[in-house]
Amino acid sequence: MALTEINMVGFEVKIEDWKEKIQWAYRNGSTQDFHDAIWAMSTYAFDIPREVQVVIDRHDMLFMSVGTPGFVSFDGHFPKGMVIPLKEWIHTHPFGQAYFSGTDKNTVKIWHSLLESATVLGKHQKAVLQFRVLNDGKDHLYTHSERENRWNTVNQVMTTLWDDEEE
Numbered sequence: 673m674a675l676t677e678i679n680m681v682g683f684e685v686k687i688e689d690w691k692e693k694i695q696w697a698y699r700n701g702s703t704q705d706f707h708d709a710i711w712a713m714s715t716y717a718f719d720i721p722r723e724v725q726v727v728i729d730r731h732d733m734l735f736m737s738v739g740t741p742g743f744v745s746f747d748g749h750f751p752k753g754m755v756i757p758l759k760e761w762i763h764t765h766p767f768g769q770a771y772f773s774g775t776d777k778n779t780v781k782i783w784h785s786l787l788e789s790a791t792v793l794g795k796h797q798k799a800v801l802q803f804r805v806l807n808d809g810k811d812h813l814y815t816h817s818e819r820e821n822r823w824n825t826v827n828q829v830m831t832t833l834w835d836d837e838e839e
Contacts, residue, residue: 683719683720684719685718686716686718687713687717690713690717690724690738691734691736693709694706694710694713694724694726694734696709697709697710698726707793710724710726710762710764710793711764711793711795714764714766717738721741721767722738722739723741723742723743723744723765723766724737724763724764725738725745725746725761725762725763725764726761726763727760727762728759729755729756729758730757733753733755735754744763757787757788758786758787758788760787760790760791761783761789761791762793763776764792764793764794765793765794767794768794768795768797769794769795769797770792770793770794770797770798770799771794772790772792776792780801784803785803788802789803
């Protein structure tokens with residue numbers, strides 16, 4: 673299992689094996705267990721709640737990083753060993769609300785043609801975008817379920833054609 677390393681200078685890690693806990697949940701638990709593990713590490717593994725991202729690549733390898741309470745990245749580098757297309761990009765909003773922010777939407781706009789789904793986790797919430805390629809790769813259909821809670825009720829579901837030509 674490939675786990676990216678990030679620069680941890682500037683903040684405290686309280687749960688040293690946070691990546692292994694997420695990895696274990698992915699390999700041994702349900703999707704909900706996996707999402708709960710990511711959320712728990714985002715809120716408890718560090719000095720303060722911080723965004724955590726997990727990318728699942730084509731070969732089910734997990735690539736993880738941690739950021740600030742409001743931003744997470746791979747520091748502008750494509751993680752070594754990650755194979756596209758990507759199955760899922762998951763990240764947390766540790767302040768509690770699961771939604772696609774402006775930064776998230778820009779990230780999805782760049783990556784959607786190489787990504788099966790994107791998920792934002794909030795406190796007992798998740799927002800999910802799922803993509804399907806149409807018309808020989810020219811168009812992408814996406815389904816957006818917003819603020820799904822842990823009991824699997826969905827407040828809003830929307831399916832839309834995502835045209836790469838549009839802004």
